[in-house]
Amino acid sequence: SSIDEFLAVVNSSDEKYEHLTDEDREKVRKACEETSQWLDQQSAGQEKLPQTSxxxxxxxxxxxxxxxxxxxxxxxxxxxxPPPPKPKEQKKPEEGQKEESKNNEEDNDEKMPD
Structure with missing residues (x-):
């Protein structure tokens, strides 16, 4: 039945359901339990009645x-x-920027008095 299938999912430790929160799992369990109790009560009431009722x-x-x-x-x-988090890439300075930094350092060396 649907109830059994839903309960199997939320009670599963299968990797494909590990993203379900405890709150989600409890919500499903509660709904299934209430429906199952309702069905049991109604079935018991039905069984007590004569077949002609x-x-x-x-x-x-x-x-x-x-x-x-x-x-x-x-x-x-x-x-x-959810998709796995993307690894953060460290930004490496571009080659052109490295060259400029080196040139600026050399320029600063030349301008500094001895």
Whole structure:
């Protein structure tokens, strides 16, 4: 079921889900737990009724609950892993700038009195 799949993702230690925060994982667990409890309560109520009674649990109700849990869980479990940080490149002075610095130093040496 969808609930089991969502729980498998958030309880997984798989590398592809390591970017999910504890808050994200808890949000999914809570939604799944609430939906599972609702389904258990409704199923128990349905089982107590005679077969000739109107149902307390319909497939439409179940589909609505599935949609609710999917609206909460799908954005979390489908969250893309952020790209790795780009290594910062150290800027090296260009060759032309090195030459100018050397020339300026030489000029300064020539101008300084002995």
């Amino acid at each position: 109107d149902p307390v649990l319909t497939s439409g109700m179940i589909n609505e609950e599935v949609k609710k849990v999917q609206r909460i869980c799908l954005p979390v479990v489908n969250k893309k892993k």
